[in-house]
Each structure stands twice: as structure tokens, then as C-alpha cells.
Amino acid sequence: MASHDEYDFRTFPAAVAEDGTPDPASVAWLQAETRGFHDPRKSDTVLARSVQRLADDGRRLTGVYARTAPASALGVDVPVATFAWFPSTLNTGAAEPVDVHLVSNVTVRPTHRRRGLLRSMMTADLQQAVDDGYALAGLTASEATIYRRFGFGEASWVRHVTVTTGSWFRMLGEPRGRCELIEASALRTIGPEIFERFHAAHPGSIDRHAKYWDRAAGLSDDKGEPDDAVHAAVHYDESGAIDGYVAYKFQGWEKEPYTLGIVDLVAADDEAYLGLWEFLGAVDLIERVEWEFAPLDDPLPFALTDSRLVRTTFVEDYLWLRVLDVERAFAARGYLADGELVIDVTDLMGFAAGVFRLRVADGVGSVQRDPGAAADVSVDAAALGSLYLGGVDPRVLAAAGRLEERSAGAVQRLRALLAPVAPVYGITHF
Numbered sequence: 565m566a567s568h569d570e571y572d573f574r575t576f577p578a579a580v581a582e583d584g585t586p587d588p589a590s591v592a593w594l595q596a597e598t599r600g601f602h603d604p605r606k607s608d609t610v611l612a613r614s615v616q617r618l619a620d621d622g623r624r625l626t627g628v629y630a631r632t633a634p635a636s637a638l639g640v641d642v643p644v645a646t647f648a649w650f651p652s653t654l655n656t657g658a659a660e661p662v663d664v665h666l667v668s669n670v671t672v673r674p675t676h677r678r679r680g681l682l683r684s685m686m687t688a689d690l691q692q693a694v695d696d697g698y699a700l701a702g703l704t705a706s707e708a709t710i711y712r713r714f715g716f717g718e719a720s721w722v723r724h725v726t727v728t729t730g731s732w733f734r735m736l737g738e739p740r741g742r743c744e745l746i747e748a749s750a751l752r753t754i755g756p757e758i759f760e761r762f763h764a765a766h767p768g769s770i771d772r773h774a775k776y777w778d779r780a781a782g783l784s785d786d787k788g789e790p791d792d793a794v795h796a797a798v799h800y801d802e803s804g805a806i807d808g809y810v811a812y813k814f815q816g817w818e819k820e821p822y823t824l825g826i827v828d829l830v831a832a833d834d835e836a837y838l839g840l841w842e843f844l845g846a847v848d849l850i851e852r853v854e855w856e857f858a859p860l861d862d863p864l865p866f867a868l869t870d871s872r873l874v875r876t877t878f879v880e881d882y883l884w885l886r887v888l889d890v891e892r893a894f895a896a897r898g899y900l901a902d903g904e905l906v907i908d909v910t911d912l913m914g915f916a917a918g919v920f921r922l923r924v925a926d927g928v929g930s931v932q933r934d935p936g937a938a939a940d941v942s943v944d945a946a947a948l949g950s951l952y953l954g955g956v957d958p959r960v961l962a963a964a965g966r967l968e969e970r971s972a973g974a975v976q977r978l979r980a981l982l983a984p985v986a987p988v989y990g991i992t993h994f
């Protein structure tokens with residue numbers, strides 16, 4: 565790693581003054597982050613709104629500042645690297661969601677890349693997460709090649725789907741309840757309550773942060789501008805209570821087949837999910853619906869007379885997890901089966917390294933360090949992150965050479981022990 569004498573590392577909270585003026589350091593940081601992801605420059609209004617959202621999330625921003633800058637180059641007040649973390653919760657299949665340290669907004673300026681700036685920021689940040697008492701860290705990744713070296717493993721996936729609708733679209737049964745159109749702006753108040761029920765039902769779900777409700781409500785698109793094209797419908801259960809919503813956009817008469825793109829779909833339960841699809845399948849003039857956040861274990865094809873109407877165009881890794889404290893993380897997880905197993909974890913960063921005995925009795929997990937024990941399986945920290953939620957079959961990791969079976973039958977036993985209490989699925993990108 566190159567020397568970092570030429571840089572200052574500063575961490576500070578995203579902040580907005582009482583009169584609504586965004587903190588200049590937060591603005592400069594956000595401009596650098598925007599450039600890092602090749603996005604267009606933001607207007608002053610959008611910058612102010614975006615900093616407000618970072619502050620609402622409680623994001624702590626790290627900027628790396630070059631001590632000198634040559635004439636005409638970006639000034640020393642604009643960071644050459646950005647990094648943020650914020651607190652959230654993760655459904656682990658236990659009765660209560662678990663606190664998780666989320667990493668986001670990671671960029672390094674092309675002229676300062678591959679000097680170890682990301683490594684320095686990540687090392688300091690994960691140590692801080694441990695010091696703050698987090699057992700788990702998570703992120704969503706721009707590239708699958710970056711984060712395994714820091715002990716993060718792919719833990720859940722989503723599917724990009726296209727669904728043929730119109731006269732072809734028929735369900736085998738009739739979902740209960742009904743749908744109605746609403747003004748999309750109402751989702752700002754309706755959305756969070758429905759999401760809370762989704763979050764409680766799905767292992768792998770990350771709680772949602774500030775930007776989501778503005779986006780579903782059409783108040784702010786990816787660039788932070790109002791989006792008048794967003795429309796919305798809700799699903800009512802048989803008692804008349806709202807238990808799901810979909811926000812969607814027509815993609816224009818130029819695109820054939822005529823298509824609705826789902827901006828956000830959140831269902832509190834399976835009836836609401838199928839009810840919303842029944843609505844989407846019957847929108848006149850529309851022949852196709854596209855969605856980039858469908859579950860891997862999707863009931864929709866099984867609910868249709870023609871399951872082939874649902875086509876998967878891409879399977880995308882969604883949540884990457886990093887176990888920081890093996891004992892606490894695995895004690896805070898939900899289990900379906902009792903059993904016992906010894907896991908040897910190697911971790912170049914040290915946080916999760918050791919030999920651990922995992923015991924599940926009456927559905928409750930407990931973990932102790934057991935350095936003298938013979939391990940049943942061995943994994944590295946990234947593979948442990950992949951195994952944690954139960955969304956990855958240990959047999960698949962073993963076949964890939966990422967998990968070593970040290971005692972006969974241990975992989976099957978691990979599979980039974982870590983089976984998730986429900987399909988692993990999340991719909992929060994961050």
C-alpha cells in the first residue's frame with residue numbers, strides 16, 4: 565500500500581443547518597461522490613435535498629483530502645475519495661431485526677485509485693463498527709470483485725423480470741382483496757407502514773432509508789428531480805386495510821411491447837403480492853411489466869396458468885454481508901432445526917477469525933469459541949457472510965471450493981442448521 569502522508573482522512577456527519585443550508589463539507593463530499601459514479605452534476609436545490617437525505621439517514625461521511633492540488637485541479641476541499649456508513653436493521657429470521665452497519669457511497673477518484681485508499685477507509689470503518697458494537701456489516705456492490713477481500717460475501721439476490729401481461733395473463737386462483745389507484749404522493753405516508761410489515765416477514769430485508777418514499781411517491785427520481793410519470797395503486801385486504809402498493813411508470817409509446825416499469829412494489833403478505841400482480845396484469849394497452857427486484861423464490865409463476873409469462877432477464881447479487889462478531893451474529897439469527905457444529909473461520913482482517921461451536925437448542929442459537937475443538941467445516945469470512953442468512957446452500961459453496969468439509973456429513977448438517985425460516989429476500993438498495 566502506498567504511503568498516505570499526502571492525504572488527510574476526515575469523518576463527519578452529513579449535516580444541514582437549521583435554516584436549511586447544507587454543510588459545505590457535506591456538499592463538497594456529495595459532489596465528489598456524484599462524480600465518482602459518473603452522474604451529472606447536481607443543481608444547488610438537488611444538492612441541498614440530497615444532503616438532507618444523507619443527514620436524515622444518519623450517514624457518517626468519510627472524505628480523503630489531498631493536502632496539495634496543482635493549479636487548475638479540483639481544490640483540496642473536494643475529497644479524492646468518499647465513503648459513508650449509516651445504521652439500519654436487518655431481518656435475520658429472528659423475532660426482532662438486528663442492528664447492521666451499512667457501508668455506502670464508496671468512490672476513489674481515478675487519479676488516486678489503487679493506492680490503498682479504499683483499503684484504508686474500509687479497515688478503519690470496520691474497526692469502528694466493531695468498537696460501536698455491531699455484529700454485522702452490509703453493503704450493495706457496484707462490482708462483485710471488490711469486497712470479498714474485506715470479508716463480505718454475497719448473501720442474497722434479486723431477479724430482473726419481464727412479465728407478459730394483457731390477455732395472456734391469467735391466474736389459477738383469484739387473490740383475495742382488491743386494488744385501487746391512488747395519488748402516488750400518498751405513498752410518502754402509506755409506504756413506510758406497509759414496508760414495516762414486509763421487513764418483519766423476510767429474512768434478508770434491510771430497513772428503508774429516506775430516499776425511498778420520495779422516489780415511490782414521484783417526488784424525486786434518481787437525479788433528485790420530481791418525476792411526474794410515477795403512478796401508484798394499492799391493494800386492500802378483505803377487511804379494507806391497505807396491505808401492499810405498487811408505484812410504476814409507463815415507458816412510452818415508442819417502446820414496444822407497451823411496457824410498465826415497476827418503480828417499487830411492496831406487499832405485506834402473499835395475498836397482497838398476488839393481488840398487485842393481478843392488477844398489473846390487467847392494465848389495458850399494456851403488454852409487458854418489467855421489475856428489477858423480484859424475489860428468487862417467486863410465487864408469481866406458480867400462480868399463473870402460464871408460468872412462462874415470467875422471464876428472468878438477470879439475477880443480481882443484492883446484499884453482501886460481513887460477520888464482525890461470530891458469537892453475537894449467530895446468536896441473533898432465527899433457526900428452524902436444532903443441532904451442533906464446529907466452524908473454523910479464517911479472516912485476514914481478524915474480526916471473525918477462530919474456531920466456533922454453534923449450538924441450536926429449541927430454535928435458539930448460541931456460539932462459543934472452542935479453539936481446541938476439531939472443526940466440522942472451515943470457511944473464510946466472505947463465505948461465512950454468504951452462509952449467514954441461509955440464502956446460500958453450503959453444498960454449493962463446498963462444490964465451489966469455498967467451504968471445506970472436515971467431518972463426514974458436516975455440509976448436510978450445516979445446511980439443515982442454517983436453513984432460513986422463510987425465503988431470503990430484500991428490496992432496499994443503498
Ligand SMILES: CC(=O)SCCNC(=O)CCNC(=O)[C@H](O)C(C)(C)COP(=O)(O)OP(=O)(O)OC[C@H]1O[C@@H](n2cnc3c(N)ncnc32)[C@H](O)[C@@H]1OP(=O)(O)O
Nearest residue numbers: 668669670671672677678679680681682683703705706709
Ligand atoms: C458499497 C459501494 O459503495 S459500491 C461502489 C464502489 N465504487 C465504485 O464502483 C466507483 C468506481 N470505483 C472506484 O471508485 C474505485 O475503483 C474503488 C472504490 C472501487 C477502489 O478504490 P481504490 O482506492 O482504488 O482501492 P484500493 O487501492 O484500496 O484497493 C484495495 C484492493 O482492492 C482491489 N480493487 C480495488 N478496486 C477493484 C475493482 N474494481 N475490482 C477488483 N479489485 C479491486 C485492489 O486491487 C486492491 O487489492 P489488494 O489490496 O487485495 O491487492
